[in-house]
Amino acid sequence: MPSLRERQAAFQAELLAAAAPGAAPGLAVYRNNLRGNLALVLRLAFPATQKLLGDAAFNALAADFCLTHPPRDADLHRYGATFPAFLADSATQARLPALADLAWLDWSVHRALHAQDAPPLDPASLANAPETLVFLPRPSLSLLTLRRDVRPLWAALLSGDDHPPADDNIEQIALLHGPEGIEMHELDQTAFSLAVMLASAVSLEDAASHAGEDAASALAQCFTLGLFSFWRDAQS
Amino acid sequence: MGAPLAAGIGLRLPHHQEFLASRPEIAWVEVHSENYLSGPAAAALERVRADYPVSLHGVGLSLGSAEGLDAAHLARLRALAQRIEPALLSEHLAWTGAGGTHLADLLPLPLHEESLEVVCRNVLRAQEALGRPILVENPSTYLQFAESSIPEPEFLTALCQRTGCGMICDINNIFVSAHNHGWDARAYLRALPAAAVGEYHLAGHAPGEDEAEGLLLDTHDRPVAGDVWALFQTALEMIGPRPVMIERDARLPPLSALLAEAAQAQSMLAACGGDQHALVA
Missing domain, CATH: 3.90.930 (Outer Surface Protein A; domain 3)
Incomplete structure (x- = not known):
């Protein structure tokens, strides 16, 4: 039997990995919760960025971000500091040159409001x-x-x-x-x-x-x- | 200090302004601790606390983490508790991440002797830091682990016995998990440590779709279902009256709708021996 530490590390890795065909329905619920919860956190912190991108594009970028840059703090008001840099490096930046600057402005306002x-x-x-x-x-x-x-x-x-x-x-x-x-x-x-x-x-x-x-x-x-x-x- | 033996509501940020302006007749409120760790929200909560008992309900302490608790987060919760002087302090039987990652969800635990020792250790540490017993909520879960060897009510009973903590009996979570795993909800209630139950939670759930078809999801996005009200009545008869809270976190209705659900819970509580004087207008 795996230790609890090993079990939790493996479960987390499954949640952050690409969906595997045939995975248990319960695991899909936790995977969807992770993406949905963190997309909501980012939507609240980056409201103008979300409006510029639209729901579909924002949610797709947020999902990519949360799997590669998951939160490191239980205080989710602190989550998203590196999202502007992530957007600056994304392919979407070439299509929307104002994207990263807008995200920096959103993040600075969010930080100030919660300071x-x-x-x-x-x-x-x-x-x-x-x-x-x-x-x-x-x-x-x-x-x-x-x-x-x-x-x-x-x-x-x-x-x-x-x-x-x-x-x-x-x-x-x-x-x-x-x-x-x-x-x-x-x-x-x-x-x-x-x-x-x-x-x-x-x-x-x-x-x-x-x-x-x-x-x-x-x-x-x-x-x-x-x-x-x-x-x-x-x-x- | 405890919460009144009466119905309360979960107070969420979009309702703050209306709540403070209208000062509704409600016995107490519960908030998610992590939304009030700093900034203007904490100051708004102090204004609520001036007139109402407040329960702090955490979602990020990760009591089930094999790596132990995050000392910095525990210190922030302690500071908030000192500032608010809550009627109740509570958390979940769950973990939220490994290796310093926080996945913003209440993740399921395998239930066996090792995990029981881990949760007991973490609860004792939290209680020592917070200076008081906490309540631990039974989770809603969507999968079970093959290595689990202790039924959930027995796990919670042992946790309460070994640490002196109490528990939140979340009626909706029992209903959802019983459906998802084929448990007998009444047997689950009967197996709980009644004396340790310090609070009930009531919330709405929804059927899963697509990959989650066949499961019930603890969505907190709609009114309490009829079957959950019925299970609450059973709990009142088996366990007895306790403070009860209406939880809503998504698709928030007008504040008046939450107060109406609290009034229904209050009526059931009062009929079972709860505080007759705390009836919601």
Whole structure:
């Protein structure tokens, strides 16, 4: 008799494998549950992407994704972080060039909506901060580089309006949960690079040095938008 | 603290706003723990908890996992329980994945001495972390394992005896599994540890199609079936009145429809000695 560990590993492998002819009807129920449950999770996290693709194409891509990238966490709100990259590598991306950018935007909004957010940093708290300080980003913050500006397309898909084609302009966006809901702010190149470095725990001293003479105005932009919640001394 | 000896409903996210606005006359509610681990949903649940007893019903702890429990997930459930102070805490006799994978479903266990030891170990660990006994729900299953050697009610009885946990008696799950495996549902009920039953669940099911033709599926997408109401009456007579909950997870009807089903359950409970004062308006 197989051990329980062996039995469970084998059962899971059967569920994630292609359907075998003649398999027990009960196994088909669990296989269908797996695909259906995870497609629903992805549909809720990627609503605009689902509308762009339509039900059939979305469900087919979701089924492929969930079998090759099954969840690693029981909190299914966290499932789907790699779905945009999966879509970017899919054949469908060539037919729908806005697909992956739209999925990144969907995922960033989903993340922000479920984040246990913290209030923005009070700049006055920096009065006695050391030069080696590092910032902690707001939990809802995503810093996105979109190869196309898909924001009008995203909004139109969700509202059911006729949607425009995605703009070819590259956009660098800070997306977070603000007091009135989801906020999306365009950042210039210097402010975006500074924000990315600071959000990656690069010290303010090093990030400002990298940003050059525009560092002060870039930092002011980050503070005005409330991108960070706390600071700490990197050396403590 | 326990749930009132009365009927409650499963509260799902699409009903939150209406529920909070209308404050319906219902004795208690149950939610899926994993939907409230963070973010605004947890804050909304706190507002519900201010006025109603809340039961936390988990679907992701994987009590049947041979690899043991996920410590991070258990810690999140503990934090949620500390925040909500639930009337009841419950999980399932099932596993959800192996090797760190989580398959988002309640998967069937072979029932034998090794799996009983595994589930007991996991339940004891969960109870230690959560600081209280939990209830473990009997599953609906669509296949059985050749190596199983312990009938499901006996497995649950031994689990309750060895760990001090209680159990949810899911009437629909018994009905579905009895159909799928040719069990006698009344004999199943008779074999359960009545004193350990802390809650009943009632839900809808559907016939399987295509490859699943001939099976019943625990779909939670329609009202409780007449046969399940009848089996609930049998359970009330054999086991006695307990808190009972109407579960609906798909094709959600208006909140009023769930409350009407809860009223029916409440009437049956009251006729059997449940809380007369908790009748749904």
